[in-house]
Amino acid sequence: MTGTFDPEKLQTTLENIHHAGMPGVFAEVRDNGQIWRGAAGFADLATGRPVTVDMRHRVGSITKSFTAAAVLQLVDEGEIGLDTPIGHYLPQLVPGERGAAITVRMLINHTSGLAEYLPYAYSSLAAFPVVAKTTPASLDDNRFTKFHAPDLIAMGVAAPATGAPGSTPGVYSNTNYLLMSQLLESITGTTAEKCITRNVIERAGLRDTELATETQIHGPHSLHYESWMGMIDPPRDFSVYDMSFVGPAASLISTVADLNRFFGLLLAGEIISPASLQQMQRTGPVISFEGKTIEYGLGLHKVTVPGHGIYWGHEGSVWGGGAISLTSADGKRQMSIAVNLQRWNRLDSAGKPQPHPIDAALQSFTGLALGG
Template sequence: MSRRAATRAGVLMLATAGLVGTLAPQAPAAPATTTAVAPGAGAPARVTGVDPAERLRVLRTVVDSGAATWDMARIVEGGRTVWKGAAGTAVRGTGRQVDPDGRFRIGSITKTFTATVVLQLVGEGRITLDEPVETYLPGVLPDGDRITVRQLLNHTSGLYDYTDDPRYVPVDDAGLARWVRTDRWRTYSAATMVAEASERAPHFPPGQGWRYSNTNYLVAGMLVQRVTGRTWNQEVERRIVHPLRLRDTSMPSASPLIRGPHARNYTRLPSGPVDTTELNPSVAGAGGAGVSSTADLARFHSALFRGTLLRPAELTEMKRTVPTGLGVRYGLGIQRLDSLDGLGCGPLWGHAGGIHGSAAYLFGDADGHRQGVTAVSLYGRADTNAIVTRLNEAVACTGKGGAA
């Protein structure tokens, strides 16, 4: 989730780094699976620009390359799934196939949910985007009188990113082993993590630069709770998950479980692989604790960009972007990708995310008509960016230069 690792991996890995762990060597893979879906039972799939065989080949290639234990993807047009597929092994050491409808940790895609709730509160007149954070959370930030709500949501606050601290994200084998044994079960306090991050020098004065910082969204979650009297999790589920009937989506506080069907993730230690699918997500909080599925994420994206969740004024603010210096523009909890790093289509709107071995990508067009969603259990190889770029291109693009 940190910018440090995002820069290393490239723009399509932005927001997946920091908490994305390395994975164990892959077990013998189960066959890839694919499904093409079209209106009407038994009707052949006919989707402009979607070649099911090519999409499946790319999924298989990612697993065969050693970059991932499994991956899955879905393409949705007009609210209908037109293709979905999966490759790899759901459980190491077995031939169990990956369920393309399964659930996974979505990491920083959670930020888009959190930002949507904040913008709903803006639309209700309970929060003002350009009001200082100090107005709502007095004494929480040293520069709270100069950092605005908008600057939290678009990462221009300058706040130090707490995930750059090895106490929260291991940077060596010893730290990773400690995390596996004990730290992944700890419950972390957002207020404590924000306080500790505030003791570190900011990256720049508020509004004078851009740097991805997960601390911003811990503060945003605290803001939601102060204004509504309910936790950010409760508000996301009350305002988004339940109304949209996102049955695979949850925003856990501290539960280490992924409920429902899901593939496993592994962390590689010098002594061998360890199953680390279960972890306490409180370390990610409002910036990355979510669990979902490709179907639910596509539905969320469609509702968001079709204006179901936000009024036009707030959706316009969400899409008001700033440059990042990484070849991608950032709005309020949303990324805009143009044609870059080999991605042959655009602009695409959405977010990437990752947390300890699991990465996810949600991108689609500006009017919510088409979505491409990918989830992958990464090994963390040096060439991961090129592989993931190709994977996202295959899923998000029509193949003819059009936006997903």
């Protein structure tokens, strides 16, 4: 990796994302000790309050990298076996033959065959994520609903399996990571949130990162605008939300600086052992919620950037908020970016999401930030 980037070009390319229709966007890029931070657009469209690069933000499934790291720490300590059946630890949640066949590894890399529970928890999202067949009403209906992980897991376990345990491609499912949270609680005797906070967040020195246990985002933050494929027009703010519907699968609040710090330390072997990091980086094909095939390890995405090698990290979204964080294999180049609008693509008559200028603008910034 080279040790240079063009701050002016990064800022211009970031602003292009805002001009393409994103209310607010902010990012941090690191390369060989250099740090660039930038922001463009608005945290609040009604007041004109600008976004700033230090804002705290809901980062969705990036949480999974933190949860996986907490589990792998216990693997390092001999408390959990990656290839031990989950039924050995949690027979009441995954009973019988499935509990004996599904291993901890299969849960972390989404090859368990356990279905996503969200369609059943959000009853009016019966076709989720095929949003063309539903309405966004359940977002409002469940804004302050308190869900309990065992109940959500039961919905996923009872749903038709997405495949045989261990088969590929795997299918991305939050059910897997709620089971990981219950495994953490079973082994440590404390809540998953406290375990991840103590062993991962605090260990990494992340001062602006927390697992959401309240509906509010504390500290400087933007509103989180949800469009739901144009069905919410204009987009509405869902930054105030009870995140128990995803818990330690996707409830993290963080900053772009903290995300870069976390993935830098993780890939340097400062959070889990080199042996566990090697396991984390064993990837296979997984079908995402959007129907795309991604290379997924144990809580990590593998992204190959033509001409610039392999990057590791994760992306995530919640209602109205999203983020991407990627770090080069050598740890020198990093990018974390946060946006405050989600599902901006409208649907055609066949229910297929249509391209949007935001897509191209985001791709241009990401390519530039990763060394292109």
